[in-house]
Amino acid sequence: MSSSLQILVIDDEPAIRQILAASLTRAGHTVETAGSGREGLMRLSKGDVEVALCDINMPDLTGIEVVREASKSGYDTTFIMMTAFSSVDTAVEAMKAGATDYMIKPLRSEELLQRLAQIADLRGLRGENEALRKLVVGRSDDRCPSVSPSMKQLDRLIAKVAPTDSTVLITGESGTGKGVTARSIHQQSQRAGAPFIPVNCGAIPENLLESEFFGHVRGAFTGADRARKGLFLEADRGTIFLDEIGELPLELQVKLLHVLEAREIRPLGSEQVRKVNVRIVAATNRDLKAMVDDGRFREDLYFRISGFHVTVPPLRERREDIPALIRYLLARGGERFGVAGKLMLEPEAEEILVSYDWPGNVRELENVLQRATILADEGRITVADLPPNITPSTPVGAAAPLATGRGQLREQVRDFEHGLILRAIEECGGDRRAAAQRLGIGLSSLYRKLEEHEQARGAQSTAEP
Template identity: 55%
Template structure:
């Protein structure tokens, strides 16, 4: 069961103490307040799942607290407690949005029963939110792609998501392996469980075993208390092992045991712990070559690679670039607090669409974020793009075109740049280029 954050509001110290003891014994976080005013301050400053509130308090009633909390957009579920139970009290409490009510003297089993009911209710709300998001396609981390290569990837995701198969995601750096892993989780039967991303290349080797599998108190110097490992944290959900090729050989053996036995053993413990976590891994390395070089275990490779999703590089999916540009302009603008609409000049859009993107989607995302910050008059221009894009746009010798055609392409780039630098004033651009206005138009029409 999820650990809930619970607030007890009562003007009697003994009631607060007893309630706090019962709730803490069930493993939940509990706070107390002596009246409505202090309770409302806590509710607006912190997030709570449940509020147990007395009806009669020195400043205002529990039902008034409920009304004020709802008006302040507090989402906690209220249980109203009263020693003066009546049908009218119950009706008023429920009418104003209370989850339920209890009569004093309280019985511990009634308190725990209501908490369990609310925990189930919160779980259902979370599950419904996930399902609505999947049905409606809601999410700011991804968007639909028109390219055939990504349509194939989407089909593979939909096929494997509903299973519990291990998945190995491969592809160049920046192609979206993390987003793909999260999408698999969100479309799976584990969607309401935890998604735990782990960067195997970012954890120091001497800490990796305890991070993954946990440790007991005193297992090593500095282990002052027992700690759950990331596999335990992912129980019931999905653990995503990014950069799996960076995993040391001695830990590859232990990961193989987890895959085969569904168990982990914390550092310093003699006891194995059963875990139920789906494993999705990713790499930009050639694991098959690493197996040949004895840098990666062959048996582990085959267990991880039951189902492979290989992500294409961005330069091989040109059909997706324009949609990604529009998507990142909106999303990055929102993240930067820029609410206005941005336009992209034609020359800048051409550069964005034809750039090779060695850093793939991540590089495009960063380029757009930078351009939004630099853009004047809410227009992204070539001057807002990084130098490497401008350098790549310089003309190159092509064996597929005649000299005249290549000269013509180079000339057109110069003309378009001059027009962009002149704020689309073609008369000014013609003067800069030493051309008559009619000559400029003629060259544009050729």
């Protein structure tokens, strides 16, 4: 057999489910079962089942109906249909519905394993062909082209590290696009045809992390009524993206280090280890070096995951990318909301978007544009369609009238920004470092903005008669 497969047996007869599950598990496959067509569809919805052995005659949904629904949903599952009644018409109907193969009960174990080996080889070949196609055609990812020097340097680093198997650590503020960067590394690698499995380490309850990562056998703990493959095995031959890796508890950090060093996992409750071929890309918005110093992150794990380190710059440090990013996000949002090609952004609104500091980075910009798309009349996004927190208004302690000229607008945005900074400093008791943290900007940026405002005010006073 070429490799292990994730198999789902769908049959309303318990004895058949048990016999097939036992036989296929002994052969090295990961097997789950479903006692009805509807239960089978629910399990298929997770999207990780590679092969489904599905009975045709079932009381709730027939096997052919299951195949049709799975095909509509786009599941990447190979179906082998099972029936006790040899019928050419039924076989033809099953193939039309999307099935790949057809076997008569009782299934012969040797024949079934041979067909599964062929399927595993074909799936592996398909992945290799897709990876080759992407390498020949060129980069195929959903990152917006950039013009800023910092992002061009990031693109160069990605192009260098992607073809290797090096572990990569991606750092950057929340919302900068660390996940998109990780996916780009995968899509430009030789693993592009294999799975890319993103995992938010901070979103999984601590008591479930080990089971989610490494899987478990049936009966490993209360409620474990079936075996689970685990995310590392799901990512086999591909890439696992560990987002917010700084949230991992120390106990799991030890086990992750073992996976990196030994390239093997042990499912919870099992005495057997499984070899795994996975590339690890990790990301965090936290200072892992400081966490190492505080004893909250293992130093040896830090050195293993940071073999190649890239940083995604915040949006405020690459404002020249914002106009192209706006067009890209509007085009993508327009398709989502059914107004593709019909959106137009007024220059005044664009100037505000470029001037804003975006503490939430690209994620915040995308949310603002989605809101504006919904509010826009006839596809025309104006200043009025932007949220109040980013649009110019009279700053605290000032009474400047609203201006509409381009130069006046820039001045008003600067005054509004200055008012926010002064208010933050006041609310933080004069602590400018704390004010910068509250505003989501660096301390040097805060001082620079205060200095720019004073220089602008000085120039304005000199120009007045």
